[in-house]
Amino acid sequence: xxxxxxxxxxxxxxxxxxxxxxxxxxxxxxxxxxxxxxxxxxxxxxxxxxxxxxxxxxxxxxxxxxxxxxxxxxxxxxxxxxxxxxxxxxxxxxxxxxxxxxxxxxxxxxxxxxxxxxxxxxxxxxxxxxxxxxxxxxxxxxxxxxxxxxxxxxxxxxxxxxxxxxxxxxxxxxxxxxxxxxxxxxxxxxxxxxxxxxxxxxxxxxxxxxxxxxxxxxxxxxxxxxxxxxxxxxxxxxxxxxxxxxxxxxxxxxxxxxxxxxxxxxxxxxxxxxxxxxxxxxxxxxxxxxxxxxxxxxxxxxxxxxxxxxxxxxxxxxxxxxxxxxx
Numbered sequence: 001x002x003x004x005x006x007x008x009x010x011x012x013x014x015x016x017x018x019x020x021x022x023x024x025x026x027x028x029x030x031x032x033x034x035x036x037x038x039x040x041x042x043x044x045x046x047x048x049x050x051x052x053x054x055x056x057x058x059x060x061x062x063x064x065x066x067x068x069x070x071x072x073x074x075x076x077x078x079x080x081x082x083x084x085x086x087x088x089x090x091x092x093x094x095x096x097x098x099x100x101x102x103x104x105x106x107x108x109x110x111x112x113x114x115x116x117x118x119x120x121x122x123x124x125x126x127x128x129x130x131x132x133x134x135x136x137x138x139x140x141x142x143x144x145x146x147x148x149x150x151x152x153x154x155x156x157x158x159x160x161x162x163x164x165x166x167x168x169x170x171x172x173x174x175x176x177x178x179x180x181x182x183x184x185x186x187x188x189x190x191x192x193x194x195x196x197x198x199x200x201x202x203x204x205x206x207x208x209x210x211x212x213x214x215x216x217x218x219x220x221x222x223x224x225x226x227x228x229x230x231x232x233x234x235x236x237x238x239x240x241x242x243x244x245x246x247x248x249x250x251x252x253x254x255x256x257x258x259x260x261x262x263x264x265x266x267x268x269x270x271x272x273x274x275x276x277x278x279x280x281x282x283x284x285x286x287x288x289x290x291x292x293x294x295x296x297x298x299x300x301x302x303x304x305x306x307x308x309x310x311x312x313x314x315x316x317x318x319x320x321x322x323x324x325x326x327x
Contacts, residue, residue: 045096045327047230048124050106050116052288052317053086054258054267055140057112060292073292083296083318087112088140089234089289091254092126093227095207095327103130103205107225107232113144120320131160131204132192135235136222137167137174145175149190158191162204164223165196199223207327212243217266226250228327231282234289237266239276250282252325254317257287260294277312286317 051057059074069075077084088110095103104126120126129151135141145161152159163171168179171194177184178192201210212224214236224233224243229251233239236256239247247253255276258267267289268276277285299316306312 041324043096043100043102044324045228046094046322046324048092048094048120048126048322049288049317049319050090050092050120051087051110051112052089052290052319052321053112054289054291055088055111055138056291057088058084058086058290058292063292071292073295076295077292083316084292084294085319086290087116087319088143090116091232091234092120093207093327094126095205097206103207104128105131105133105204105207107133108135108141108234109144109148110140111143114147116319117147117150123320124322129159131162133162133204133209133225134164134167135224136164136216136220137170138235141235142167142171142175145171145178145192146190148192149188152191153188155191158193160193160195160204162195162197162202162209164198168194168196210246212246214239214243220266228325230254230325230327231280235266236268237264238268238272239279244279247280250280251284252323253277253280253282253285254288255285256289258289259291260299274306274310274312274314277314278310281311283313285312285314286321287314288317290316 059077060071063069063071063074064078073084076082077086089108090110090113091107093105093107095105097103106129109132132148148159172179178190179194181189181191197211199211199213201208203209207227210226212226212231212233214222214224214233215238216222216235217237222235224231224236226246229249231247231250231253233254234256255273256268257270257273258264260270263269273287294316296316296318303314303316306314
């Protein structure tokens, strides 16, 4: 399977996070897309980014415990409303079902899921979860499974979780007390209904999801997903041609872009992500799964130049961003 890799374009020279202290990045009072302000209509479908950071998140503890603190991005991320604060990648799909009730489907529940839920599910008044869909079984995708008990404690039915068999096999070891509740110690555990999926499209509460198999390093794979005209790939080191065929024509693409420079074994970096976006040319694109090497404001200012030079509308996503979508 062929994967696009080396860029044939001049690289985008984003400034690396520079030493020194910084104040808060722009606050979260106005919701914006890459094309400017917008409003989500009541009862309409939308997506909400619950997290846009890599496994260790931003800020990094090690950056804040150094004397003196020199990491500008991590220092900025400590301020309320900073768009440099990034928790594990996670996406909430709010699907406006034809019956009139919104269905809430979460992609990935990583180590920081409880914090993300406390921030964004509370802020946007999301009272229930209808399903969880997993991309793979690394800790930044499954570490918050135990916290789902808060949504199953008072529910008569278990919460559906859609997962590949190879990932469920891992969960049977790492979260054995959830997969087999008979092995749980006294006390409450999340009641989950595990549904095994493969690369075949499937439906969750009437929402059709098409799995997008991608390599996530040399010996690991993950799923991205397409739903409607949205493509979401949070963990990938390339995109095989067979998967690319499923992505053609997407209106919005969310793409893994771990850091501005230095190749990584299991993730796309910025220029590789931009090459993929040049390959598909979506109407708009957002980057996710980002380290502290990106400063939100300065990176987006630089990326905005691609509208003129490459015809690409691409920006960094941020935790709490909500975007209306047609599903």
